[in-house]
Amino acid sequence: MPRLLIPIETALGETRVSATPETVKKLISIGFSVYFKKGAGERAGFSDDSYLAAGADLFSEENGELVNQIDVVLCVNCPCQEFLSKLKKGVLIVGLLAPYGNTNLATSIESGGISALSLELLPRISRAQSSDVLSSQANIAGYKAVLLGASALDRYFPMLMTAAGTVQPAKVVVLGAGVAGLQAIATAKRLGAVVFVSDIRPAVKEQIESLGARFIEPPAIAEDPSESGGYATQVSDEFLIAQRQELKKQLIDADVAICTAQVPGKKSPRLIDEEMLDQMRSGSVVVDLAVSQGGNCFGTKPGETILRKGVKLIGASDLPCTVPNHASTLFARNLLALLEPLMNEAELTLNTEDELIDGALISKNGVIRHAHLINSGGSN
Known part of the structure; x- marks a missing residue:
């Protein structure tokens, strides 16, 4: 009977836990x-x-x-190297391991004889939907981004007809229509905003x-942006320049911009540059969900709110x-859905012929x- 551990998350600001009493049962x-560490949840x-x-x-x-x-x-999130060094050889680590360019993870894997399933690498196929942690967490991010924008804005979101006159609805521009973007659209609409959406697809x-x-509409230039593995692919600089020209027209009178455009393992595309910010009205808000990967917007910093010429x-x-x-x-629940098919008569089996496991199993x-990912030059 395999022994499973729920650790305390040690990443700065991390409040989540990998298993709940519901999934423990x-x-x-x-x-x-x-087993669980004291205070894990x-x-x-x-x-x-x-x-x-x-x-x-x-x-x-x-x-x-x-x-x-x-x-x-x-x-x-991936445990620290000190913790990993205490585990036995052959232990399986399952989580968001940030594999792109993560040489520290590679060192721990090789020295500790570790098997690692990185949830970022689960293929976006129908069978993987119940295990797709990126989608479940992006849904939350898209919802909360709109609430942040609404809270920081100096105006109402909905149109209101009052005795003092009519208040026009806020204009929200969403950049990227992935899972986070679609949830942001739905949330902004529920709050009464008028929503415009830019996507390369x-x-x-x-x-x-x-x-x-x-x-x-995306720029009408000789390029056909598409998807790879369920994500928008990276586009050329020429396409991004043309896209920014289209966005500039919308951002001039926007109240809130929600930035969600990301490409796994790559720097986020810069969709709002300094010149575009200069033309946004004082009191408007930009919420950048892509900030950890370089940001879609000029000047954003992870975990910070910056007032730039009146724009938050x-x-x-x-x-x-x-x-x-x-x-x-x-x-x-995502993790449970992933592990359940791997268990047979109290034995855990990592079948690399299974498309789901083959794509996410970075080491055995x-x-x-998948050395090309760990050596890709991304962020540790």
């Missing part, structure tokens, strides 16, 4: 022995007693032998308009951490399988 029912609203009631055991820091008996570690126009937003620039990194209870609930017993 199900993990035990499919054959895992589950407190910041997400799950007490130690609730884990004990679900059947998990408290992991004792003093029991050095138990560390060497753990078979699976479920995490939100003409194919998303129907989805955008079905939510009641208006599609900003919000570097909205880690928004799911601000909704930790639901974020953890969804994250934990210390042998790195």
